[in-house]
Amino acid sequence: xxxxxxxxxxxxxxxxxxxxxxxxxxxxxxxxxxxxxxxxxxxxxxxxxxxxxxxxxxxxxxxxxxxxxxxxxxxxxxxxxxxxxxxxxxxxxxxxxxxxxxxxxxxxxxxxxxxxxxxxxxxxxxxxxxxxxxxxxxxxxxxxxxxxxxxxxxxxxx
Amino acid sequence: xxxxxxxxxxxxxxxxxxxxxxxxxxxxxxxxxxxxxxxxxxxxxxxxxxxxxxxxxxxxxxxxxxxxxxxxxxxxxxxxxxxxxxxxxxxxxxxxxxxxxxxxxxxxxxxxxxxxxxxxxxxxxxxxxxxxxxxxxxxxxxxxxxxxxxxxxxxxxxxxxxxxxxxxxxxxxxxxxxxxxxxxxxxxxxxxxxxxxxxxxxxxxxxxxxxxxxxxxxxxxxxxxxxxxxxxxxxxxxxxxxxxxxxxxxxxxxxxxxxxxxxxxxxxxxxxxxxxxxxxxxxxxxxxxxxxxxxxxxxxxxxxxxxxxxxx
Numbered sequence: 184x185x186x187x188x189x190x191x192x193x194x195x196x197x198x199x200x201x202x203x204x205x206x207x208x209x210x211x212x213x214x215x216x217x218x219x220x221x222x223x224x225x226x227x228x229x230x231x232x233x234x235x236x237x238x239x240x241x242x243x244x245x246x247x248x249x250x251x252x253x254x255x256x257x258x259x260x261x262x263x264x265x266x267x268x269x270x271x272x273x274x275x276x277x278x279x280x281x282x283x284x285x286x287x288x289x290x291x292x293x294x295x296x297x298x299x300x301x302x303x304x305x306x307x308x309x310x311x312x313x314x315x316x317x318x319x320x321x322x323x324x325x326x327x328x329x330x331x332x333x334x335x336x337x338x339x340x341x
Numbered sequence: 342x343x344x345x346x347x348x349x350x351x352x353x354x355x356x357x358x359x360x361x362x363x364x365x366x367x368x369x370x371x372x373x374x375x376x377x378x379x380x381x382x383x384x385x386x387x388x389x390x391x392x393x394x395x396x397x398x399x400x401x402x403x404x405x406x407x408x409x410x411x412x413x414x415x416x417x418x419x420x421x422x423x424x425x426x427x428x429x430x431x432x433x434x435x436x437x438x439x440x441x442x443x444x445x446x447x448x449x450x451x452x453x454x455x456x457x458x459x460x461x462x463x464x465x466x467x468x469x470x471x472x473x474x475x476x477x478x479x480x481x482x483x484x485x486x487x488x489x490x491x492x493x494x495x496x497x498x499x500x501x502x503x504x505x506x507x508x509x510x511x512x513x514x515x516x517x518x519x520x521x522x523x524x525x526x527x528x529x530x531x532x533x534x535x536x537x538x539x540x541x542x543x544x545x546x547x548x549x550x551x552x553x554x555x556x557x558x559x560x561x562x563x564x565x566x567x568x569x570x571x572x573x574x575x576x577x578x579x580x581x582x583x584x585x586x587x588x589x590x591x592x593x594x595x596x597x598x599x600x601x602x603x604x605x606x607x608x609x610x611x612x613x614x615x616x617x618x619x620x621x622x623x624x625x626x627x628x629x630x631x632x633x634x635x636x637x638x639x640x641x642x643x644x645x646x647x648x649x650x651x652x653x
Contacts (some may be wrong), residue, residue: 207395209384209393211397212381213380213397214397214400215402222532235578236519236521236529237403237529238402238404239404239405239406239407239531240372240375240407246380248382248397250384256388256389259387261384262384262385263382264383264384265380265382265383266381268380269378269380326386340404
C-alpha cells in the first residue's frame, strides 16, 4: 500500500521538481546499447554491447540505468522505473543483475507470468514480453550516500 | 530520365505494387528507418518523509535502414523469337529502395540485356505498356513491395543460361556493411542477410517442336526513339510455326487495350491484306485482327503476320 500512495503523489511532485530544481541527491542516467555478435579468434561467438548506430527492426538492445546517491543522506524507498519507448519491445532481464517487475498498463507491477491482458471481445490472455509497457525496480534497502549501481533489461527493436 | 508517358506507367507500377502488398497480407509492422527511439527513466523515493522524484537524460537512437533484396522466377516464361522471361524483384529491406539490375546470357556472352517492368501489372510483356528500365534501374520500391520484370532475350539465343543480378542502389556488400547517413530518414543504411544483392539463374529453352505462335513487337515514337508514349506506333510480329499437318490454321489477336489499330497495316508474309472481310486471307478492325494461314503441305513451315497500333 505504501508504494501505491507514492505513485498517486508522483505526478504533482514531478511538476514541482521541474519548476524549481533543488539540489539533486540522486544521479540517474540511461544508456541504450546494441547487442552485436563478435567472432573471436578461436571461432566462438560472443555478444558484445556497442553504440546503437546501426540498429534495425529485430535487433536486440540492452537498456541500462545507472544510479548514484550524490547527496549526504540515505535515499529510502527508491523506485527506478523505465517506460518502454515506442519502437522497443521488452524481451527480458539482462544477463546480470536483478530482474525488474513489469507492467502491461503502467499501474499493476508483477512478474510477467502473473500478468494478464484483457481482450477486446472480453476475457483475457496471459501477457507476453512484448506486451510490457513499463519496468521498475524497488530497492529493498536505503541507498547510502556515495553508493549506486546499474540496472538493465533487454529489448528488441520493433 | 523518364518521359511523361513513362511517368504515367510508373504510377501504374506503384498502384499494382500496392495491390500485391495487400494480397500478400499485412506484414508485421516494422519501425520505419530514421525513426528516433528515445529512452527516459525516472526515480521516486522518500526524503525526510516527503516523496521526491528525478528523471534521467533522454538517450536517443535512430533506427537504421536494413537493405535486402530477393529475386524469384516468374510463374512462367513467355517463349518465342523475342522471349520475355518474367521474374519478380522484392524489396525485403525496411526502407524505400531502388535497385540496379543486370542480365547476362552465359553461353552467348550477351551482357546488358534489356529489362522492362510490368507497367500494367498483367504479367505479360507488351512494349506499349511495359516501360524499359532506364539504366537498368527500378523505380524506388516501398518496403515489402514486389515488382514484376521481364528480361528480353534476343531471338538468336537458344538453350542458354540467363543470369540476373540485383543490387540495392544505396549499396551492397557482406551482411552488416554500413553506409553512414545513407538510410531513409537520415540514419545509417546497413546490409541485411542478403547483403542487399540477389542472383537468379534461369535456363532459356529452345521452343519445343510442334505448332507455336510467338509474338514480338517494336516501338517507334514520333521522335524516332523507342519510347512507348502516347502517339508512338507499336508494330506486332506474330510468327506462326506449323508442323505441317494442321488443318485451317488461323491467327487472331485482340488489339491491346489503350491502343488503336493502324488501318491498312496488316500483312501476311510481307504481303498487305485489306482490313475488310473480303476475298483475301485477313480482316482487321478496332477489336482484333484475324488471318487465315495457308494450309501446310506436310512439312514444317513458318508464316509471319504483322500489324501496327498507335498508343492512345
